[in-house]
Amino acid sequence: MTGHVTAPAAALADQLPDWVTLLRAPNPGPMTLDGTNTWLLRAPGQELGVVVDPGPADEGHLAAIAARGPIGLVLITHGHPDHTEGAARLSELLGGVPVLAADPAHTLGGSPLAAGASPDVPGLTVRLVPAPGHTADSVCFLVEHAAERVVLTGDTILGRGTTVVAHPDGHLGDYLASLELLSTYRGVPALPGHGPALADCGAAADFYLAHRRARLDQVRAAVAAGAGTAAEVVAAVYADVDRSLWWAAEWSVRAQLEYLAVPTRESGDGGTELEQP
Structure with a gap:
């Protein structure tokens, strides 16, 4: 538990809802694992989808996202460049759709997201879950359709290994409290900012908490x-x-x-x- 962790913190998700699509950016590295995960969510039968974390300013990646349109909204989990750098360009490619983040610096065409916010996405219920710690502006998104739920965790929980607390912007006390909150999402798949999807957000948060305390x-x-x-x-x-x-x-x-x-x-x-x- 106290050694360097490179494996997933919980079992991998063997299946995701059919309204979830992963588009991975071509920016692999020690901090980004296989690359930044851009998630596209679109409820069955709905025209407009939502993108979470556009990723880097890679024209090929952004074009691949835009090709999955129409998209009505872009959401940001936190302000690190590997998640946000391509946001303004993607908004342009999509005809000026709003980009919403907790930090006003990464918000375009709308108001910054606040605790408890519920961005309007046709056919989906999206609720912002504040998750400071990795960075001060980190948030997660709990998304529901019918009986299915997922949590988009950004870098608060990764698909493999553990994340850094990016001091001084990040804060460990806040991070532990965020993990305590995420540990309540038992059996809900976690869609992370990097690495594979996990089957149980609550189990992953428990592992992270034990690792941090050790x-x-x-x-x-x-x-x-x-x-x-x-x-x-x-x-x-x-x-x-x-x-x-x-x-x-x-x-x-x-x-x-x-x-x-x-x-x-x-x-x-x-x-x-x-x-x-």
């Missing part, structure tokens, strides 16, 4: 053992993670130190030093 115990132990900087905590706690990803691990470590109320200060070289009592 990591916190490791961070406490590293500090007690004399780690003097965030980088030294990363080396002790994330030793099994490829060094090329330690910069991202340090985001999470800084968030963990803040959560544990370990006093820190910026060092002269731009790192984070732990203040000694």
Whole structure:
């Protein structure tokens, strides 16, 4: 549980509702896994669909999304560029459809999404679920049609492995609370921002919560053992993670130190030093 996790946090979904389509962007990488997942939802018999997370500004990918039109709305789970960079161009390709996000900086042609918002999508019930933590503006979307439900989780829950808490914008306390909320969606498939769909959002959230709490115990132990900087905590706690990803691990470590109320200060070289009592 405390080692580097690369497997899915729950069983894979063997089948998704027929009103859900995955269009994966061609931007694979260590942080994006197979690429950014763009989800297209269209209720049976309805003309207009909704797109969640357009992904990068890749013309081929955006053209493939537009070809699945007509689309009446674009939704954003959070503001990282691998999810939002193509939003303005996609809106243009679709004739100026609104792009709605929690952050006004990523909202076009409408009002920013607020807690409890229910964007109007023909034939579907869409409810915004606030999920701050990975970033301050992270949200999920609970979508229902007839007896079927899915949760679009953005980067709050991934299809493989675990996500980073992108300190200082991300906040671990908020992230743990968001996972507690998502753990209530038992048996509801999770459609993540990267990686395969998972069969049970609640089970995945439970796994993430246990993993985060185990990591916190490791961070406490590293500090007690004399780690003097965030980088030294990363080396002790994330030793099994490829060094090329330690910069991202340090985001999470800084968030963990803040959560544990370990006093820190910026060092002269731009790192984070732990203040000694």
